[in-house]
Every structure is written in C-alpha cells, then in structure tokens.
Amino acid sequence: MSQLRINGRLYTLDADPRMPLLWALRDILGLTGTKYGCGAGLCGACTVHVDGKPARACLTSVQSLEGKSVTTIEGLQDDKLKDSWRRHKVPQCGYCQTGQLMSASALLSQNPNPSDAEIDSAMSGNLCRCGTYTRIRDAIRDHAR
Numbered sequence: 001m002s003q004l005r006i007n008g009r010l011y012t013l014d015a016d017p018r019m020p021l022l023w024a025l026r027d028i029l030g031l032t033g034t035k036y037g038c039g040a041g042l043c044g045a046c047t048v049h050v051d052g053k054p055a056r057a058c059l060t061s062v063q064s065l066e067g068k069s070v071t072t073i074e075g076l077q078d079d080k081l082k083d084s085w086r087r088h089k090v091p092q093c094g095y096c097q098t099g100q101l102m103s104a105s106a107l108l109s110q111n112p113n114p115s116d117a118e119i120d121s122a123m124s125g126n127l128c129r130c131g132t133y134t135r136i137r138d139a140i141r142d143h144a145r
C-alpha cells in the first residue's frame with residue numbers, strides 16, 4: 001500500500017510500490033491529462049510537479065512520493081497561464097501540451113519574468129512534434145507581462 005497526495009487529495013494505492021507514477025495516474029486513478037509519450041524520460045509529455053518542481057511521471061516511482069505532494073494538469077491552478085495558452089492558440093495536435101503547461105508553470109513560479117534564453121532552457125526537455133515552440137515562448141512571455 002502506498003499513500004499519494006495528488007492535487008491536494010490523499011489516495012491509498014494497492015499497487016507495486018515500484019510502479020511509475022504515470023501508470024498510477026492514468027491506469028488506476030483515471031487522471032489521464034498526464035500523457036504517455038516515450039516512457040523513458042526523454043519527451044516531457046508526462047511532466048507533473050512534485051513539491052512544486054517539474055518531474056517526469058514515467059521515471060518517478062510511487063514509493064518515492066511518500067510524504068510529497070504531486071500536482072497534475074487536473075490540479076494546475078494557473079488560470080492566467082491557461083488563458084495565455086489559449087490566446088496564443090499554442091496547441092496543434094495537443095498531445096504534449098499538458099506537459100508543456102506543467103513545465104511552463106514551474107518555470108514561472110520560480111522566475112516570473114524569464115528571458116527567452118531562460119524559457120528555452122527550462123522548456124528544452126519538453127518535445128513537440130508539431131513544432132509549437134514559438135507559440136509556447138510567446139505564451140510564456142505574455143504571462144510574464
């Protein structure tokens with residue numbers, strides 16, 4: 001049994017403690033906003049926050065989260081960022097976007113006015129096959145204004 005605090009709610013999980021958080025979120029808890037891309041820590045589609053910092057849910061075991069607080073896209077409170085994303089029509093296919101938003105939110109909470117270089121560096125681990133990088137940067141800049 002593992003206990004997980006996700007989006008402010010405590011869940012008790014009867015699962016292998018080595019199970020990646022991504023599987024627990026999607027297959028057990030029905031929190032499917034966090035996406036499976038590569039499963040190997042390379043694409044960023046599964047980005048969540050653990051104690052406010054971005055983390056790859058595909059590489060984070062359930063047992064490593066004891067006493068920590070997880071936020072998924074379902075619990076992301078930043079309406080200003082979501083509005084900025086909509087205003088700039090960032091998503092194309094949309095698959096990677098929840099991970100992009102979680103990374104952008106983590107960046108902005110630590111650095112409310114990032115430079116383009118800081119944006120590119122913070123977002124470099126989130127891949128987008130549609131190439132929405134310019135719009136992502138614009139949306140983050142807009143949020144920072």
Ligand code: FES
Nearest residue numbers: 037038039044058
């Ligand atoms: Fe986790 Fe790609 S699915 S980084």
